[in-house]
Amino acid sequence: MMNFQILSVTLFAPLAGALLILVIPQEDVKSIRRIGVAFAFLTLVLTTIIWVGVAQAGAAGMSFSEQYPWIPAFNVQYHLGVDGLSAPLLFLIALLTTLSLFYSSRTIEMRVKEYYFLFLLLETASLGIFLALDLVLFYVFWEVSLVPVFLLIGVWGREQREHAAIKFFLYTLAGSVAMLLAIIGVYFQARTFDILGAAEFQPFAGSFTWANIAFLAFFVAFAIRTASFPFHTWLPEAHAEAPTAGSVALAGISLTMGAYGLIRIALPLFPEPFHYFVLQVPVIPVVAITSIVYGALVCMAQWHLKRLIAYSSVVHMGYVTLGTCAAVASIGTLNSPEALNAAASGLNGAAMQMFAHGIITGGMFFLAGIIYERTHTDDLKDLGGLASQVPYIYGIAMVTGLALLGLPGLAGFWGEFFVFRSTMGFIPIAAFIGILGLVFTAACILWKMVQHIFLGQLNRRKWGRLQDMAWWEKATMWPLVLVMIFLGLYPAPVLDMFNAALTALLQALP
């Protein structure tokens, strides 16, 4: 069906839109917005086609692979590929970007041209990370994706935006640089930068120390990007100061990148060190559990809405890491289909959580923006009783909030379920402690968020004139809510894709 380079077309479609926007005069704001949303929507259509194509081709191996030499003098290739793990995530990025640009067309008034240019550039860089199968290509996209987020926060953010932006940038960059050195190390071992080739070679397989160091370099870079404890301190500030769409991009796209890297690169290339740091020296489960429990407790203590959601992101990413740990803990014992199934369900849970987190937390940040546009405050103490004034917002927020805490029947449940099912099988103690996180998050959402914003006494003087959701805000939220409900009731379309790809990934491990 598709014999043209659909991956490259999808990858560069947002960039083409960005370049087109550059030539439009900056006064013509309407055209800029229309073109921006149009190209983002085009990319969404393309990623849907890719999803369907991958489902048809069998989600296990790499489909639509494109491989051209890029820097032959240095053995770097332009290698793209998509499988069951990346296809839904590509769709997620495209969906969130389209909705963000659509929402921003009504909320961003300042320097619109640069805003749309940067956002489309961010989309290309993000798609690139999930499509790249060459380590240098991956790294280039990884770092390039930092610049638009940095500028989006720094220019269009709130009062403390500069500090948040530079902290985000330098923190993430520091981790990336460690990863760069590890990538070079892998090259000198495997003589190739190709991810699949290097995974076959198993770099540093003989040397215990170097394998561990290289793995830790990758892990730290991914942990920083995923905002795992103790590398999470940049996230609350970045979210608090970012513009609404910037927060959505950060939560839905950036955090997912780190988790994806963990599963796509760190696990296949370094299964032994990963196993070592999960079972013998259980650093990674501890990191995951602390992110979950500590993150949830700090979440409960927040009075700033966006920081609260930011810490809930930390918790959800903790679930992702925990699921990966459970799968890794099984390495070496994958000799029966049942064992493989149990291990894969850990990774399935992690991937499901990634996808659901993007949808749900993205929706949550949109809601935070919707509330902020009206009240101009993020302080939970100021808000209250809004349920009677803006019932539509209350309804949508309730659904999203329940999804966020993992209520069965909504998308957030399945990821947590599979993560804990797998963890119980391999690292039971971690599961017992991690469950606390679920409880605290539930308390946090229901008590802090829902109660303090929507329930209680309405301050008529302050909030008596708030408007309910406008049509464009509804148009932004409903796609996400529909996905939340649909996936909650019928997760198979996404889950089957993840399962096929991740089972194949686990089978390929030595």
Next chain:
Amino acid sequence: MNLAESTLSLGQTLWLLSPELALLLTSLIVLVPSLIHPRQEQRRWPPYVALIGLGAALVATTTLWGCDTRVLAVLSCDALAVTLKCIALGATVILVLTANTYTRTHTRHRGTFYAMVLFSALAMCLLSGATNLVLILLALDLLNVASYVLISYQADDPRSTEAAIKFFLYNATLSAVFLYGLSWLYGLTGSTDLNGIAAVVREQENTLRPAMLPALIFVGAGFALKVGAVPFHQWVPDAYEGTPTPIAAFLSVGPMIGGLTVVSRVLLTVLPPDLEILAMDWRTLLMAIATLTMTVGNLVALWQHNTERLLAYSSIAQGGAMLIGVITASRRGLTAMLLCLIAYLLANLGAFAAATVFSSQAGSQASGTVEDYAGLSKRAPALAFGLLVCLFSLGGVPLTAGFTGKLYLLSAAMEEGLLWLAIVGATVSIMSLACYWKIIRAMYIAPPQTEARLTVSPTLGMALGLAVVGVLAIGIFPDPLLELLQAAAQGFFGG
């Protein structure tokens, strides 16, 4: 083409020397009329003649690719020399374009200005191929004299004079030390030719070692000064701040190319890595210098508010990073050094071109600090974007030449097992972004102090445009250049 030296005819010799001869001729054409008629200030043609001369020299240099021969017993015409000549000439072209705006308004001694720039290009070209200690010394002195004249160009400005005196004292002292070190090399080995010295050193490795170390330190001091390495870096910020911006740009180019050329050719020829003990000596020395330089340069840059001082410290740090390429003493390392040099020149000259806008525009109003750049993205969007790209390249953000250079450099270091150097290099590049952030923030986030649109002269725009195109081209499609540089390094090590 392998011409045996004794069979070189006059014509062939002239052809091999054609770039240098073209430069010499052009500089005389530019210089002599201004000596005969000094008051003729309306002369507009020197920069254009200079550009033509540089273009001719570039064309001549490209015809020399593939040569591997000695000329007049003192010059070597190999792939490395041709590459370095092209780099030097390209950098000078951008320099002349940048300086055009400045010399249009400061018209005194315009001919001398361009003549000195051409002389320094001549010196760099000679250095690129020099295989004789005396020629190295002569070429470095030519570079020095040209620098002295240029630094003191604005004689009525006390800051310029102060910068000139500082530069002169530092340079003269350390050049004397350098000469002393070279004289030790001659005394120990009885030859001024690099290959001759290498032969003697190889024979008498162990006996020569105690005496070699002081000689190395003296020689090292000389080129460390040029490159701006710690602890001889103190002239750099003062010189950059005191002199007009185009001359500061020149200072960031000339001595850097000269210093790196000398250090790579001299050290890699005389003490190649297979002489393990002696090579370990100079490599350890350089490792210490490089680490200190990178760290000090980037750390102190964080505190600077004056743009030129900030760029000065960033130049120091970049020079330190390029030394890593020399330390590895491998093919990959030399290629990396050349790649980083090209990336540095393009990005640095681009940044200086952008900075020149403020220096030439009613010089009294520009405070010289980062505040000048406030709101530049609104006043001159193209200029701001160009400067953004150059700063990102200096910081090593991917899709720029600086990243390709950094990647290759770190690989070269790791291949030779210099892991700590790689870690330091990677860490300081993050620090450097923190100091470029000041300028980027001013340009894109801070509100402009005046709403006046900034006018950028065409030649300045051309200079910045060339720099940006170069940076992005090498960042996105580095392969053609990389293969060229690999061939150059291969020629040097293999031959």
